[in-house]
Amino acid sequence: MNALTTPPAAPLSPYSSALGKENIETHTLSVLVDNEPGVLARVVGLFSGRGYNIESLTVAEVAQSEHLSRITIVTSGTPVAIEQIGHQLERLVPIHKVTDLTLQGGSVQRELAMIKVAGKGADREEALRLADAFRARVVDASIESFVFELTGAVDKINQFVELMRPIGLVEVSRTGVAAISRGPQPM
Amino acid sequence: MSNLMNGAEMVVRALQDQGVKTLFGYPGGAVLPIYDALFQQDQIHHILVRHEQGAAHAAEGYARSSGKVGVLLVTSGPGATNTITGLTDALMDSIPLVCITGQVPTHLIGSDAFQECDTVGITRHCTKHNYLVRTIEDLPRILHEAFYVAQNGRPGPVVIDIPKDVQFAVGAYVGPAKIEHKTYKPKLDGDAGKIEQAVALLLAARRPVFYTGGGVVNSGPEASRLLRELVDLTGFPITSTLMGLGAYPASGEKWLGMLGMHGTFEANNAMHDCDLMIAIGARFDDRITGRLDAFSPGSKKIHVDIDPSSINKNVKIDLGIIGDCAHVLRQMIDVYRARKAAPDAAALSNWWAQINRWRARKSLAFKASSSVIKPQYAVQRLYELTRARKTYITTEVGQHQMWAAQHYHFEEPNRWMTSGGLGTMGYGLPAAIGAQLAHPDALVVDIAGEASILMNIQELSTAIQYDLPVKIFILNNEYMGMVRQWQELLHGGRYSHSYSEALPDFVKLAEAYGAMGIRCSDPADLDAAILDMIDSPRTVVFDCIVDKMENCLPMIPSGKAHNEMLMPDDDDIAGVIDSAGKMLV
Numbered sequence: 121m122n123a124l125t126t127p128p129a130a131p132l133s134p135y136s137s138a139l140g141k142e143n144i145e146t147h148t149l150s151v152l153v154d155n156e157p158g159v160l161a162r163v164v165g166l167f168s169g170r171g172y173n174i175e176s177l178t179v180a181e182v183a184q185s186e187h188l189s190r191i192t193i194v195t196s197g198t199p200v201a202i203e204q205i206g207h208q209l210e211r212l213v214p215i216h217k218v219t220d221l222t223l224q225g226g227s228v229q230r231e232l233a234m235i236k237v238a239g240k241g242a243d244r245e246e247a248l249r250l251a252d253a254f255r256a257r258v259v260d261a262s263i264e265s266f267v268f269e270l271t272g273a274v275d276k277i278n279q280f281v282e283l284m285r286p287i288g289l290v291e292v293s294r295t296g297v298a299a300i301s302r303g304p305q306p307m
Numbered sequence: 308m309s310n311l312m313n314g315a316e317m318v319v320r321a322l323q324d325q326g327v328k329t330l331f332g333y334p335g336g337a338v339l340p341i342y343d344a345l346f347q348q349d350q351i352h353h354i355l356v357r358h359e360q361g362a363a364h365a366a367e368g369y370a371r372s373s374g375k376v377g378v379l380l381v382t383s384g385p386g387a388t389n390t391i392t393g394l395t396d397a398l399m400d401s402i403p404l405v406c407i408t409g410q411v412p413t414h415l416i417g418s419d420a421f422q423e424c425d426t427v428g429i430t431r432h433c434t435k436h437n438y439l440v441r442t443i444e445d446l447p448r449i450l451h452e453a454f455y456v457a458q459n460g461r462p463g464p465v466v467i468d469i470p471k472d473v474q475f476a477v478g479a480y481v482g483p484a485k486i487e488h489k490t491y492k493p494k495l496d497g498d499a500g501k502i503e504q505a506v507a508l509l510l511a512a513r514r515p516v517f518y519t520g521g522g523v524v525n526s527g528p529e530a531s532r533l534l535r536e537l538v539d540l541t542g543f544p545i546t547s548t549l550m551g552l553g554a555y556p557a558s559g560e561k562w563l564g565m566l567g568m569h570g571t572f573e574a575n576n577a578m579h580d581c582d583l584m585i586a587i588g589a590r591f592d593d594r595i596t597g598r599l600d601a602f603s604p605g606s607k608k609i610h611v612d613i614d615p616s617s618i619n620k621n622v623k624i625d626l627g628i629i630g631d632c633a634h635v636l637r638q639m640i641d642v643y644r645a646r647k648a649a650p651d652a653a654a655l656s657n658w659w660a661q662i663n664r665w666r667a668r669k670s671l672a673f674k675a676s677s678s679v680i681k682p683q684y685a686v687q688r689l690y691e692l693t694r695a696r697k698t699y700i701t702t703e704v705g706q707h708q709m710w711a712a713q714h715y716h717f718e719e720p721n722r723w724m725t726s727g728g729l730g731t732m733g734y735g736l737p738a739a740i741g742a743q744l745a746h747p748d749a750l751v752v753d754i755a756g757e758a759s760i761l762m763n764i765q766e767l768s769t770a771i772q773y774d775l776p777v778k779i780f781i782l783n784n785e786y787m788g789m790v791r792q793w794q795e796l797l798h799g800g801r802y803s804h805s806y807s808e809a810l811p812d813f814v815k816l817a818e819a820y821g822a823m824g825i826r827c828s829d830p831a832d833l834d835a836a837i838l839d840m841i842d843s844p845r846t847v848v849f850d851c852i853v854d855k856m857e858n859c860l861p862m863i864p865s866g867k868a869h870n871e872m873l874m875p876d877d878d879d880i881a882g883v884i885d886s887a888g889k890m891l892v
Contacts, residue, residue, distance in 0.1 A: 161431060165432060203619060207614075
């Protein structure tokens with residue numbers, strides 16, 4: 121019987137779009153905005169209101185005379201959802217430009233972290249050795265603690281934090297990712 | 308002439324300079340200076356509503372029927388929060404509004420002052436854009452910019468929140484100038500290469516269908532004219548969403564009727580079986596598509612929209628063209644004519660033959676009755692008796708809305724005002740008031756349900772105050788009919804709280820407000836009663852007692868595809884929706 125040789129098809133969901141079945145990707149978006157009150161709330165509200173993910177978000181003024189701020193958002197979703205995020209951001213009136221750095225090609229992405237580690241004896245020496253290997257700087261020290269400052273790609277910081285965990289990690293403060301495209305062109 | 312004035316005077320002056328003739332509003336502490344400035348002029352006609360939600364819907368009705376920006380003025384706190392439903396409604400249906408709200412003085416903001424609320428915070432999600440005016444220097448720019456943002460690109464509501472101290476502050480007024488907005492610059496013309504590709508697809512089509520929406524109406528009368536030209540040129544069938552009715556005339560031979568959940572059999576099957584779909588100013592909303600993974604499986608899809616985020620949002624598009632409907636239609640017509648070619652006539656003729664077989668199914672048919680008024684019959688008679696007049700129709704939300712869409716036929720754009728996206732019960736009466744003010748000599752009818760009308764019934768008082776002869780045509784079946792229908796479909800006929808208990812006597816209610824009341828329950832009396840209504844120069848409430856258990860069909864049950872419609876002659880409608888479909892709304 122044919123019914124025995126063909127496996128039963130998975131039931132189709134009536135409300136899942138054909139657009140929603142692709143792989144989840146992580147993209148970094150650069151968003152140039154007017155630095156005016158409420159602009160960050162508009163961006164964040166758009167993400168929460170439409171159910172998009174924010175993995176990291178950084179914002180600061182980048183051109184004081186023009187009152188421009190740059191928001192860097194790391195988000196994840198299907199390629200279609202990420203395209204939609206870009207268009208939805210562009211609809212916001214104070215937004216000048218949205219660039220998907222991941223789609224655009226090469227970009228440099230950096231994050232700064234401060235990592236507090238407490239301990240004595242061998243753990244303390246090990247922490248210093250690892251910090252040296254990662255080119256982390258000591259920005260605060262006491263008899264039983266260090267605060268390291270580390271700048272780098274997200275993976276590098278993750279790795280450093282994991283290494284510190286067994287030897288006295290107390291807490292971590294991270295800035296989130298800042299990113300810029302490679303080459304001579306602006307975003 | 309000095310251009311020094313206070314903020315309140317600037318507001319009034321800017322509205323005058325923007326050509327505003329009618330303003331809907333309700334006074335309160337935080338807008339008293341603006342009301343004082345209004346008192347001292349006579350260019351702007353202020354309409355005092357009875358609830359701020361009514362102001363928002365009235366402004367929507369005014370905007371939708373006239374193509375202008377609808378403007379409302381409300382006070383801080385509850386004045387502002389009462390507009391939220393109307394603002395959201397306007398956002399969903401892309402209606403241009405400017406809503407001016409008063410705010411507590413800047414030094415009190417954040418102190419939980421009397422009638423303070425975070426208006427820009429609350430309205431951020433239900434406006435296209437909003438502003439809190441912090442200084443008098445910013446005020447004139449923001450006032451003019453708000454009108455620009457509201458009506459350019461995809462239209463929508465804009466809120467301007469003005470603290471009371473800014474209304475009193477004195478500054479230099481600046482008039483409207485051509486706005487070159489630094490960030491918001493919608494693209495009007497479609498990409499020429501894509502227009503060429505679109506025309507090539509039109510010429511290669513064998514089973515095409517135009518699927519048009521509210522964007523064509525929003526684009527202005529020229530877009531409707533061009534749409535008709537393109538349909539005539541190609542000979543393709545055309546269907547439209549609820550919001551797009553009237554852009555193509557219902558009497559046109561290429562017209563398939565509305566599509567979607569309560570659309571016609573021929574429109575939905577044409578969408579399902581087409582090989583080319585040309586979506587213009589429509590947004591593939593779930594009421595249109597039905598089951599997404601079975602939506603028009605064999606077609607190439609062209610999508611014209613001014614909002615890039617509409618393209619590929621719900622449905623994968625093969626050719627997206629970003630631009631204003633009128634511009635893109637003009638471009639398509641020019642290229643189509645220049646090609647001096649035509650689609651395959653034999654294929655098109657086969658397609659029309661198939662469509663005519665679907666039409667023969669007569670999906671809008673209903674069982675006539677001589678003892679009880681069928682709601683569809685009531686709308687049909689209303690249509691026949693008003694079609695010769697310049698008529699504007701508004702609706703509330705529910706079964707009566709869908710019957711109005713199915714059985715009232717529109718020949719022109721801007722004649723049909725309904726809450727499509729948000730589905731706001733209580734929209735119709737204030738919207739009718741707005742439409743009547745924009746068109747004082749026209750016949751304006753709110754086709755209503757007995758439940759919906761009670762949601763903003765207080766606006767009858769507004770209609771009476773301004774001698775507005777709006778007609779409220781209530782299809783009274785004593786049920787929240789669409790809720791009851793869904794309970795029959797989904798919940799075993801357990802009519803949980805959907806019966807309209809303790810209804811008022813609508814005739815006496817009308818008389819209490821100073822309007823005329825008519826009741827009709829016999830089909831034999833219906834025509835004469837409708838004529839009494841439309842011949843009256845007064846505001847009329849017509850209580851049309853209709854069949855209580857009539858269902859609104861045909862219907863694409865939730866979770867089903869376009870070719871799985873429930874038809875009027877299907878006997879058993881319970882149990883057709885599966886458990887996954889039940890999850891949907």
